Amino acid sequence: EVQLVESGGGLVQPGGSLRLSCSTSGFTFSNYGMHWFRQAPGKGLEYVSAIIYNGGSTYYVDSVKGRFTISRDDSKSSLYLQMSGLRAEDTAVYYCVTGGGHYFEHWGQGTLVTVSS
Amino acid sequence: QSALTQPRSVSGSPGQSVTISCTGTSSDVGGYNYVSWYQEHPGKAPKVMIYDVSKRPSGVPDRFSGSKSGNTASLTISGLQAEDEADYYCCSYAGTYTFVFGTGTKVTVL
Numbered sequence: 001e002v003q004l005v006e007s008g009g010g011l012v013q014p015g016g017s018l019r020l021s022c023s024t025s026g027f028t029f030s031n032y033g034m035h036w037f038r039q040a041p042g043k044g045l046e047y048v049s050a051i052i053y054n055g056g057s058t059y060y061v062d063s064v065k066g067r068f069t070i071s072r073d074d075s076k077s078s079l080y081l082q083m084s085g086l087r088a089e090d091t092a093v094y095y096c097v098t099g100g101g102h103y104f105e106h107w108g109q110g111t112l113v114t115v116s117s
Numbered sequence: 118q119s120a121l122t123q124p125r126s127v128s129g130s131p132g133q134s135v136t137i138s139c140t141g142t143s144s145d146v147g148g149y150n151y152v153s154w155y156q157e158h159p160g161k162a163p164k165v166m167i168y169d170v171s172k173r174p175s176g177v178p179d180r181f182s183g184s185k186s187g188n189t190a191s192l193t194i195s196g197l198q199a200e201d202e203a204d205y206y207c208c209s210y211a212g213t214y215t216f217v218f219g220t221g222t223k224v225t226v227l
Binding site for chain 1: 118120149151153155157162163164165168169174206208210214215216217218220221
């Protein structure tokens with residue numbers, strides 16, 4: 001069974017930093033591209049970042065470019081999102097997501113990031 | 118990337134059919150046959166219901182179907198059931214390993 005478990009969320013002040021982790025199991029992690037999505041309270045889903053299967057390329061939504069860094073450790077089957085310069089509008093549940101094609105079959109339960117003073 | 122446009126809400130009685138539209142541009146919906154649809158119940162992670170415009174993952178009831186014409190994709194739920202009440206989001210590939218979601222539609226079973 002595929003499992004994705006996010007951690008690292010919490011309350012952080014504006015301008016602060018946070019590192020999200022996603023621990024995975026049940027599939028060959030190194031073969032899959034991985035993604036971070038987010039959902040602000042009462043709002044819709046938003047694509048945040050992606051990293052291809054070998055970590056050779058990364059992608060970011062414009063609003064987080066220069067502030068967020070996605071990375072992966074295939075030896076630990078884990079995905080990370082380093083977030084800095086956090087803003088109130090970054091407040092959201094962050095989901096770790098993967099899938100074999102151009103869709104997303106497996107989702108974690110999400111971790112809540114709250115940016116507030 | 119601008120979010121794809123979905124109606125805010127649709128509703129229907131049990132047994133009826135409802136259709137949710139998802140309008141994008143030639144850079145996303147119209148440019149690729151990679152539209153997927155996600156069902157989200159409160160407090161739960163989204164679940165894929167349709168992928169590659171019209172394909173159904175194993176375990177998804179066949180009352181869920183998808184289609185696309187030009188820059189607009191659609192999700193139809195036939196034979197609406199109480200458990201179908203949820204939020205639904207479309208998602209399209211937009212090139213260079215990026216994706217864009219729709220604004221979301223709340224389906225209410227009357």
